[in-house]
Amino acid sequence: MNIKKVLVAGATGYLGQYVVKELKKRGFWVRVLIRNKAQKDKFKAVDDFYLGQLTSPNSIKGITKDIDWVFSSVGITRQKDGMTYMDVDYQANSNLLKEALKDKVEAFQYISAINGDKLKHLKIFEAKEKFVEELQDSEINYCVLRPNGFFSDMKDFLNMAKSGRVYLFGDGNFKLNPIHGEDLAKICVDKMEEGIKEETIGGIDIFTQNELAKIALKAWKKPIKISHLPDWTRRFTIWLLRTFTSSKTYGPIEFFLTAMADDNIANQYGTIRLEDFFKLEVNKLKNKKY
Known part of the structure; x- marks a missing residue:
């Protein structure tokens, strides 16, 4: 061969x-x-x-x-x-x-x-x-x-959850499978x-944004606290960034905020679970302290 x-x-x-x-x-x-x-x-x-x-x-x-x-x-x-x-x-x-x-x-x-x-x-x-x-x-x-x-992108949820509360735009029911x-x-x-x-x-599992937030909070062993911001705040943030910053600054955030306002469901593959990834990441962060 x-x-x-x-x-x-x-x-x-x-x-x-x-x-x-x-x-x-x-x-x-x-x-x-x-x-x-x-x-x-x-x-x-x-x-x-x-x-x-x-x-x-x-x-x-x-x-x-x-x-x-x-x-x-x-x-x-x-x-x-x-x-x-x-x-x-x-x-x-x-x-x-x-x-x-x-x-x-x-x-x-x-x-x-x-x-x-x-x-x-x-x-x-x-x-x-x-x-x-x-x-x-x-x-x-x-x-x-x-x-x-990517799972690595989902660390934004994990970082928010560390403080004990996750903020989402809209009702948090849009779905994705990282x-x-x-x-x-x-x-x-x-x-x-x-x-x-x-x-x-x-990925193999499809989550709503609310479910992602819950998984992130559970990984930190925090009570479930999710705040839902009105969608106009998301649109206004994109407008502000486009108006007052260069594409170098707003590009990745514009992409993230736009993706948050729709379902993003791809063909399902893989075996690695997000819950396990979050637990590993939390353990790494906790071990860094010591």
Whole structure:
């Protein structure tokens, strides 16, 4: 059997690190893109490193040489280096795609987010979906996955719950099924192997926001105290941020607040439960004190 060679871009991020582990577990040959040599220390048993910046096309020439599959979860999560969403979520991935096409890479998997195709008016998705369209129009076999929120994103509920009360917009009945990065990484590799073009991916359990708040409060062993704010406060917050801050500041918050005002239910996968994740996180935080 011919072992596939996979390039992972975004490998130092939350999902990327799990994808690298999953690929190696299944016997793939893995090349990891890093921005500086110190990032090598994050990885064990990787076959090859490529030092470069996707935002600088000249620094990534040859990055996809001899590569069969490209995986990219490249995007801005925490704003830095003065880069915009268009610079990173769109242009950096576009630069990588050009190299992949030049080297006749077999397939390219890109990670967007749930409902990105319906929320192009948000800055973060304007850039992501511009790249999705470019990828779909290219001559490469593509796979676009749209995961729901990560368990790591749900720590916002946990952080609120620590104080003993969780604040929600509206009645708290909108539903979502977040997924753990480890579960998502397995699905990413599965879908690449299956040749799936597009799919939404979520966790095994569907929760209302009220249920999420309760789970977070229980993890801290707090009484259930949830305050419901009128929805106009959410809309007003988005307006304030758009008016008085740059997209670098408001982008992630705009996305979060918009997602809170609708159901976000993706196809259900995985085995890791949010309750268990919250308990582990609380134990970690408590142990840090001692």
